Amino acid sequence: MAKGLDVGTSFIVLAEEVAKGKVKYKDFRDAFYVVKPATPIATKMIEKGLSGKTFVKDADGSFIILGKDAIEKAVERNDSAKRPMYKGVVSSKEKDARRILTYILKEVAGAPAEPNEKLVFCVPAQPIDQEDEDFDVGYHEDVIVKLLSEVGFAARAINEAEALCYSELENDDYTGVALSWGAGMVNVCVMLNGEPVVKFSTTKSGDWVDRMAAVATGETDSVVQAEKENGDFTIGQPNDNQVLAAVASYYDRLIDYTTKQLSAALDGHKSLPKFKDPLPVVVAGGTSKAKGFVDLFAKKLEENGFPLLVKEVRHAADPLHAVARGCLIAAQVM
Amino acid sequence: MSDSVIITTNLLLYVTAFILGYTIGRIKQNVGEQLTETNRGFFKPEAKQKKLVKIDEKKFVTEVSAYTLQKKGKDLGTNVVIEDNVNSAVSKLTLLKKK
Numbered sequence: 157m158a159k160g161l162d163v164g165t166s167f168i169v170l171a172e173e174v175a176k177g178k179v180k181y182k183d184f185r186d187a188f189y190v191v192k193p194a195t196p197i198a199t200k201m202i203e204k205g206l207s208g209k210t211f212v213k214d215a216d217g218s219f220i221i222l223g224k225d226a227i228e229k230a231v232e233r234n235d236s237a238k239r240p241m242y243k244g245v246v247s248s249k250e251k252d253a254r255r256i257l258t259y260i261l262k263e264v265a266g267a268p269a270e271p272n273e274k275l276v277f278c279v280p281a282q283p284i285d286q287e288d289e290d291f292d293v294g295y296h297e298d299v300i301v302k303l304l305s306e307v308g309f310a311a312r313a314i315n316e317a318e319a320l321c322y323s324e325l326e327n328d329d330y331t332g333v334a335l336s337w338g339a340g341m342v343n344v345c346v347m348l349n350g351e352p353v354v355k356f357s358t359t360k361s362g363d364w365v366d367r368m369a370a371v372a373t374g375e376t377d378s379v380v381q382a383e384k385e386n387g388d389f390t391i392g393q394p395n396d397n398q399v400l401a402a403v404a405s406y407y408d409r410l411i412d413y414t415t416k417q418l419s420a421a422l423d424g425h426k427s428l429p430k431f432k433d434p435l436p437v438v439v440a441g442g443t444s445k446a447k448g449f450v451d452l453f454a455k456k457l458e459e460n461g462f463p464l465l466v467k468e469v470r471h472a473a474d475p476l477h478a479v480a481r482g483c484l485i486a487a488q489v490m
Numbered sequence: 491m492s493d494s495v496i497i498t499t500n501l502l503l504y505v506t507a508f509i510l511g512y513t514i515g516r517i518k519q520n521v522g523e524q525l526t527e528t529n530r531g532f533f534k535p536e537a538k539q540k541k542l543v544k545i546d547e548k549k550f551v552t553e554v555s556a557y558t559l560q561k562k563g564k565d566l567g568t569n570v571v572i573e574d575n576v577n578s579a580v581s582k583l584t585l586l587k588k589k
Contacts, residue, residue: 168567179574184567203562210566215558223566259556263566295549302551326579330586350586474572481576488580489587 157269159309160319160483161277163261163300165241165363166339166442170264171480179484181477184264187237188256189226192218212259220256230378237378243340243359244280244316245296258303268308275309276487278316278479280343281357284421312490317345318352319482322489324438324472331431333464335418336479337441339363342414344421346428346435346464353427358417362443365410369402384446391448407446415456423463434465440472440479 160171170182193199202219209225221229230237240246240257265275279297297313304311320334320343330350336343339362346354366380373380380399389400391407422428439453454469472478 170567173576174571176577177573177575178571179576180569180571182567182569206563209563211563212559213562214560219562220559222563225563255556255559259559260566262556263561292549295551298548298551322579322583326582330583350583477572481574485576485579485583488576489583 158274158276158484158487159265160480160485160487161261161265161275161304162316162319162477162480162483163241163277163279164316164338164441164479165239165244165341167476168260168264169477169480170266171477171484173484173488179481181480182264183476184222184260185224185227186241186260187223187226187239189221189230189235189237190214190218191221191229192216222256222260227378227382230376231382234376235378236376241340243283243291243363244338244343244357245291245293246299254299257299261300261303262307265304265307265309271308272310273308274487274490275304275311276314276319276483276490277304277311278319278483279313280338280341281315281317281345281355283341283357283359285417286359312487314483314486315343315345315352315355316479317343317355317357318347319479319486320438320440320472321345321347321352321482322350322485323478323482324440325436328436331433332436332438334438334440335414335444337361337439337443339442342441342443344418346422348429348431353429354422354425356421358414360410360413361441365403365406365443368406369399372402372406373399375399389447391446391452393448407449408452410443411449411453411456412460415453415460415462418457419461419463423461428464431464434467436467437469438472439469440475442476444471444475 162169164186166186168184168186172180174180191202193202199217206219206221209221210223211219211221211225213219226237240253240260246254246257277300279293282293283291301311301313316336317334320336321330321332324334325332325347331348334345334347341357341359342361343357344355345352366377366384370377370380380403383397383399384403387397387400389395389404391404393404395401395404437457439450444450450469450471457466457469474481
């Protein structure tokens, strides 16, 4: 038995094979919102109001609402939900966030089916566009390994985009390019016959779109996120809803920025082999689900001088689960 | 003695003196180089430079207990089962990794 775990800034997804030809995915929105009651009566009222929601009670009496319920509660209060992770990694400075992430991961991963069950989880690559002291992949990996080991898993880390390659490049002899567009960052992997040759990340993705659109429209990030996920918009096209119009515009800029970074990073890269055939480029992740994303991304790749020959640009078969699926495959191979 | 004999003798003397001086100079230079090499080998500064000793500065992962969080509401996350055969991917990748 083995499990795959996508530990993302916005979603945590567990993948496990429950029967031959059947994979179970457990999706959890990686968010929390703290409500601190002022009086004992308020405590009872809040607890009653939270019935049917996902939440925990802390030792100090406060309620921590988890998952999509946290975002709904934050929107209700015209506030923003918090995240236990920021830009793909857990921060060493945020003790509370680590405590909540520990709880969430233990609940999502559950108990191992057997002692030392193999579990592969994903970690981001080092970003090429930002040097942040708080961005420490090694520390992030150590934290996750430690807490999963406590539960009884034999946990190992894999690069997020590498996992995406394992999930999506089976029919291409595991040769191609994969981009995982998460909330916090975009992870990139170039693979040749199952071996990753180049891995890196950029630090602007869906959260950046939310933040910029929120600033432009005067809304909170959570409101923008909710509008973005439930509203109807196409990237690069005008929209009557001002929030969605801003989102569509910032999406355009994000894709332009990322393709420029991608081209600059790969142009003349020493580790790149000479590919004999044009490569498939696969995109996945929640940010890539917007309408018009793949078409605009393909267009921008060409416009911004992507240095490799491209056979096709395609969406992963299941963009939200592809990384977890790749982790599951890696866990079964290892 | 004729002038030509005097000139030839002087010329020979000059050439001999030059060759002697050149030879002595080269010998002395070699001795100096050997000493320098010996010194370099003795202290092994090159070897010291290659063997970089680094301290492990990885952040220590402190204990964080989540036991104070008391589960109250419903279970975390939503489950979905998808018809998906990952075995062919696993087999193909296993073969590739063995190569």
